[in-house]
Amino acid sequence: MRKVPSSPRVALILLVAAVVAALSGGAAFQALAQGSAPTQTPYPTQTPYPTSTPYPTPTDEAETAGATGAEWTLADDEFTSLYPAGFRFSAQIASSAGDVTRARVVWSHAPGTQRSRPARYDAAADRWVASWEASGGDAVPPWLGVIYTWQATDTAGNSFLSEPVSVEYTDSTREWTRTEGEEIIVFTESLPEEVGQMVVDAMDQQRELFREAWGSLLSYKPRAILFGDNEAWVEWQIGEVNPRVLGTTVSDWGATVQRVSGNDYRDLAYGTVPHEVAHIYQDEFVGFLPVSWFNEGDATFFEANQQYDYLTRVRGIAASGRLPTLLDGSGPSIRGINARDGYDIGYTFWLWLTDTYGVEAHREVMQLIRGGVARNAALEQVTGLSANEIETRWRVWLGASEVAPTLFPTPTMFTFPTVTPFGR
Numbered sequence: 001m002r003k004v005p006s007s008p009r010v011a012l013i014l015l016v017a018a019v020v021a022a023l024s025g026g027a028a029f030q031a032l033a034q035g036s037a038p039t040q041t042p043y044p045t046q047t048p049y050p051t052s053t054p055y056p057t058p059t060d061e062a063e064t065a066g067a068t069g070a071e072w073t074l075a076d077d078e079f080t081s082l083y084p085a086g087f088r089f090s091a092q093i094a095s096s097a098g099d100v101t102r103a104r105v106v107w108s109h110a111p112g113t114q115r116s117r118p119a120r121y122d123a124a125a126d127r128w129v130a131s132w133e134a135s136g137g138d139a140v141p142p143w144l145g146v147i148y149t150w151q152a153t154d155t156a157g158n159s160f161l162s163e164p165v166s167v168e169y170t171d172s173t174r175e176w177t178r179t180e181g182e183e184i185i186v187f188t189e190s191l192p193e194e195v196g197q198m199v200v201d202a203m204d205q206q207r208e209l210f211r212e213a214w215g216s217l218l219s220y221k222p223r224a225i226l227f228g229d230n231e232a233w234v235e236w237q238i239g240e241v242n243p244r245v246l247g248t249t250v251s252d253w254g255a256t257v258q259r260v261s262g263n264d265y266r267d268l269a270y271g272t273v274p275h276e277v278a279h280i281y282q283d284e285f286v287g288f289l290p291v292s293w294f295n296e297g298d299a300t301f302f303e304a305n306q307q308y309d310y311l312t313r314v315r316g317i318a319a320s321g322r323l324p325t326l327l328d329g330s331g332p333s334i335r336g337i338n339a340r341d342g343y344d345i346g347y348t349f350w351l352w353l354t355d356t357y358g359v360e361a362h363r364e365v366m367q368l369i370r371g372g373v374a375r376n377a378a379l380e381q382v383t384g385l386s387a388n389e390i391e392t393r394w395r396v397w398l399g400a401s402e403v404a405p406t407l408f409p410t411p412t413m414f415t416f417p418t419v420t421p422f423g424r
């Protein structure tokens, strides 16, 4: 655990030879994905996650045919966080073959969606400057990672792509504590100092479960940004605050942000954060999953602290004869007064599946869904049972006295994300 430095400055000088003329006009620039901005919508965003978009590297361009050759210089590259207003990039860029005609910066917060801004030339300072100004619709919280590259072209038609640089969208206006572990980077504000380490410990404790259940760990460390102070929480959202939303997880940010109320820090660290990180895994390893008992029960499966004994509660529902069916439609609610039903009942389904078929059954089901197989078909393939038999065995395992009603062969329902005040 350490206090964070106030403002990262990056200064590097790069000489890059072997650049190319093949990039004509802005075509390659425009080919880069422009993701839709994250919003205050709680997890998940409506943005399908572009998991495998590789970050461009200089090699990609150097290998392009038709190079005329130019020696590029990138000097005094600087990233400035202007949190909460945004951030600014500036650098000196020169080509041996001609004047630089244009430049821009491309960045991402986590592997996936890339954003960009054109740079303008500041003649007085002899620098190219690109700015991103936060606004209510696309504001991002402090402490996201920013991985960026410069791109430029010169009058001779050569193009340049710098090595990626990693910085952070720092907030130097408040006292933050940064705690980095093997699995997560935690930022806390107006919270007891031990909270960051608790989160690190919790994610360490869950590491092997994540690894087994998904086949591998995330390719990067997700971030948990935890606000103890409401003023700070409101500030980053720049005027578009939904008071019912206490947390947001966005895989394109590689982060979950939480407004912490109360003092159950153990549940925050061991319950909420692993749950939210599981949603990031869902996006990374599966792509878009409709919001339902299926993905909320799955995220709940990764919690190392339960707010109460979920299994006992669901066994009680089963004993009372009120256990809803799962596989014939949208299943139990995850919203409103019964919001916990979907989480708790969904959790018991994943618990049954992995108790019966091993944790690898989780990975197999998710991989099939990623490959385009419908939910029920994926479950049938992995268990070797019909959907009816799956439902019946899960109900019997829970102690339900009656068997499942005959299921309708309906496709998986698509539901839109909404605010879930009681869930996570």
Ligand SMILES: [Zn+2]
Pocket (backbone or CB within 6 Å): 043, 275, 279, 296, 299, 423, 424
């Ligand atoms: Zn959730």
